[in-house]
Amino acid sequence: MFDMVNDSELPTPIFRRGMKFTLAIRFVNGRFREGEDKIRLMFNFGPTPNPLKGTKGIVLLTSTKIEEQDDKLWYGNILAKGEDTITVEVAIPSSVPVGIWKLQIETSDVKSPENKKVYDYESEIYILFNPWMCHDLVHMPDKRLLDEYVLQEVGKIWVGAYGSSKGREWVFGQFNSCILPAIMLMLDRSNLPHSSRGDPVKVCRIISKMVNSNDEDGGILIGDWSGDYSDGTAPSAWTGSVAIMQEYLDTQEPVPYGQCWVFAGVVTTVCRALGIPSRVVSNLVSAHDANSSLTIDKYYDKDDEPIEEDPNNPYGEDSIWNYHVWNEVYMARPDLPPGYGGWQAIDATPQEVSSNFYQCGPASVEAIKQGAVGYNYDVSFMVASVNADVLRWKEDPNHVLGYSKIYCNKYHVGRCILTKKPFLFDPNGDRDREDITLTYKQREGTEAERLSLLNAVRGSEMAKKFFTMPDVELEDMEFKLHDLDKVMIGDTFQAVISITNKSKQVRSIGAAITAYSIYYTGLKASLIEKAKGDFAMQPGEVQIMKMTITPSKYLDKLVEYGMVKLYAVVTVKETRQTWADEDDFQVIKPPIRIQVPAEIPLNKNTTITLGFKNPLNMVLTKCKFYIHGPALLKNYILACPDVQPQQDVSIVAGINPRSSGEQILVATFHSVELHDITGSVKIQVY
Template sequence: MPENLDIELVYLYPKENSTSHKTDKFELVHDEENPIAIFRRGLKFTMAIRFSGRNFEDDMDVVKLIFSFGKNPNPIKGTKVSIRLDPKRTDPEDHNNWYAGFLGRSADSITLEVSAPVQCPVGIWSLQVETSRANSTLPPTMFDYESEIYILFNPWNSHDLVYMPDERLLDEYVLTDVGKIWVGPWGSSRGREWVFGQFDGCVLPSAMLMFALSELPDASRGDPIKTTRCISKMVNSNDDDGILVGRWDGEYEDGTAPSSWTGSVDIMQEYLDNQHPVNYGQCWVFSGVATTICRALGIPSRVVSNLVSAHDANATLTVDKYYNESNEEMDYDPLNPMGEDSIWNYHVWNDVWMARPDLPIGYGGWQAIDATPQETSSGFYQCGPASLEAIKKGQVGFNYDIGFMIASVNADLMRWKVDPKSDLGYTKIYCNKYHIGRMILTKQPYIFDPNGDKDRQEITNQYKAKEGTPAERLSLYNAVRCTELAKSFYALPDPGLEDLKFELQELETIKIGESFSVVVNIKNNSDQVRNIKAVLSAGSIFYTGVKAHVIKKAEGKFKMGPKSTEHLKMVVKADEYLEKLVEYCILKLYAVATVEETRQTWADEDDFQVTKPNIDIEIPAEIPIGKATKITLKFRNPLKKILTRCKFNLAGPTLLRNQILPYQDVKPGAMVKVTTHIVPKMTGEQKIVATFSSKELLDITGSAKVEVTDDDE
């Protein structure tokens, strides 16, 4: 019997493949002695295998490609895969799985096309080729491909989570290796050139070192959410062996002054050579290095500069300044002994582009990450990725660090004076709602102005609505209402300005399918006419507080006479909210009002759950052990629509394993009824739980308890 095939050479055509994979700028690809293959996941690459001794026999030779990733490759975790080559394989490429197909063959070699799935881990992979004979008792022969193989994110592939639909922008946000970072205070900021240098030969290896020193599991390195969060953690070295040491005190003798860096490459090279954090960086340096790493990995990234940036140290969504009885500013925060709020002239972070499958639809796209150490998040100095859409809408219930980013761009500047009569110990004497986040800048795509700022692009409106508008106030108050400490700060009135009283009526129980109203009662206690702007809205939310859909919104202006009362009302009909309900059918009512003359602003909310019918479980109070007992589940469809894709789930410890009972479509108002049998296995009091779900109606539940008896007793 012929022995296993011997492999003379495996060749991955690093230079040839790099063009189609848009990795031809990487220096590693063009190394004369050892060119490194750099591929993008979800895209085919060509490779060849040359045999020695004899030719490949289709029916007898078994050849496998074994790709491995990380310290402990594991097929279950997606860090190891074995692909058996089949000359007869004709199935199409699958972007969710590894693929290998024949392109051609000669007397002593085969040419293959291979692709990695769009969710595979990103970084260094190794390759082994295993040969054996069908039905042979000989152990397989292994050939090790000696070079590293890099697989990167693929923002050109629509199935990759970092896909950017406008491919022209990828020339800027992935392939451009020199850019600008806007630094300096409001009114005199300038674009500082920065060499990102993401294609330099040291960048990918130093990024791999960074990941190796992090706590990010190998299997998570294909997830751009976890990867960029790790980058925000590891670019600074505050609580790990990250890349840069931050310093702002002007003492840089034992390192490089932040202003001396021209780009990221020297920093990355020093980090790679010494495997130790580099001295020193500041926010714009951290951002520049983060951009380099993201673009090298294939994650679209841009540098973002926030002019007049808030550092909210105590999660109040405010920047608080305190004054003593003599109107002198205190040099500490008396309400936050662990730290104090601050305002940076400018602060620089990054936006990264990705889908967010962990959030409701509409919150993908640009996400903010901040590699500058300011506050801990989940125990580490890391920040983001925070959806810009969530920041703009004040959705602090979303991952990650939305509240901190909202404060950075839109906190109110509040000034407080000692007041022993106040519950807080201080009285608010002034509030500036326009100071923070004066302008947010990035570099405009396709343009580079070495002598000016013609390449500056303002993106403030991507982070927040225009200052002073109802939308801007509404988003901020959305965040305040979901931040416990912030409520106390924003609830305290401006002295002498609160002469209108507002009350949001709480709703009684609303059955699903019924209409409801948002009602606000207003009383003008002043002797003057007041002009009021009001916004009423209703939306569906998840039980975690995450907003799902806006159902209805009404806003307008009206005038109130002295000592008068007014009632605002917005009716929400069933047809307006039924399609927008999410699981548990929780709705949130919002009301925000501003008095033009006094700038008094009031906001309130009310959460309530639309009630749905319960499943009625018909079962005897006592049932015998070991015998089949009939059980009936029923409820009436409360909707004026057909329920489709219906099913019951039935479970009860010791009563039955989870059962799924499919059910036919249900007409509007019809009774839903299903019968099954259970066989108890233990005596005593037992519980049974049922749920019903359909495409149109979810979270219908019911439960019952029974006594299981032994007839022999």
């Protein structure tokens, strides 16, 4: 399936660990004389090959076939002899380092072994991980799943707020001719010793470090969440990994720009190309715990206004991302106790340093679920990502910490954890999404879930301090912020708080609702609207507080991906009871329509049409469609004229299928004013 193998001019051999391959050796000065001629094959890896480090394999050729071979050793034998040619079978050990190997053939006369001649085979030989082979550490017992997790070139990445997430199509393209050379460039820049490149734990940790460039180590992608991508490619414009890897290989420089789901898409490409089973995982409502407390803390002053900086963490601020995307890789974990192998979480998005570098994982998913934070690597950070408690604190000079706890939500984080279901691709819906939440944590609200989180707390000194703080006692007012799952762009929406006075006394209430546009990382962009009110409530009374927001108030304040966050704070003056909550949702944009003929012939130009309706009352400028399908066309960028307000735009493109059967085409649209418009279609090639 690799383009490099099928190159008509310079085909490159690509093998997997633990497999056998054959080669023919032709002698220019006569035939091979068994018993008189001595032939050794020497396979060399890295700048200083050494048999003791596993970076040099030596095979002495004989006609004797070894019946029982040690899978940790190189061996070979002569299968057939011709007039001036011999055919040789070579077996590759199941634990050799992966990457580019070089072959030397050494010949000598048995009677005068000092007279050696060495032939250097010019082509590079790639050796990759072998998940089909039981002795390889990345072996996956259910081999059917490898069709998805190693061989599938197109997938989906779930993005968006909880309640409005969608599967975004992504072309992994791991068999493209630029992918393996770009990976080799990345690995060489990582300074991972060549002798360690057969250990999937070390290789995957390095992948999580090198797919981002935050350590200034020449990694693949530059992360940016600013909204200004004028000197590069906007994250939402990418259709897949191939264009990124090609640019990285061509320029030898980190590529602008990526965000979490772009990092995850590239990681999957890298892992699948190397032979490591991999999938993309999306955590809807994801915690970023900056101080290892296993809590996400938000502070308010005495006037109920949010305090932007965390007073208990000078190094950073906790945050909640609408969604966050990382990867799982499949492998044995001989460095951990039995039971912690299988899927491991790695994250290339640069959030926090681990061992002084921006890297994360591999963290055993089972260890995350059990709260076993003492096991390598970064299990504590991942536990917080999927299961941190959300705490709200209010300034209180009488409290030992200077702040008293006013609110605790044990259910907000890790609402739903998704990946793509194997063997299914739904271009128009979500039938191909798989909920894997219960592989990361026990069911919310159960005693088992609390016990696993408290198990993690016991392993963190900072977490112990936060979890020993007593919860707020039950008070006599009840509050609820009504969730908004999604709003279609151009629609009016309302923020609603329900307040119930369960006491037998009149209560004086002060309430505030604020709406911000936010980046999906949780950072504020612009204030959209704010409403405050003071009123009295009779015993048993229910009040509804509403804030109505029209399109004119939010359209020009939205940033990429259309995320909005609502904050609500209510204070009861008589009892000093304070409640705070927040909700986020996504303003939904229209998809790209892709129209294709019912029958598309192989190797013939076919016209397709792409279009969508501009939902905004403004002109869209610098408009581009990005189109990609692995066997249809590669990284095609199509510019189009400015799109007028509410205009239905349509544009024509051509494809020339190189493979028959079911293919997938992915498209994105990007302009200065509107982006993150996507679409895909299945195509049957005859």
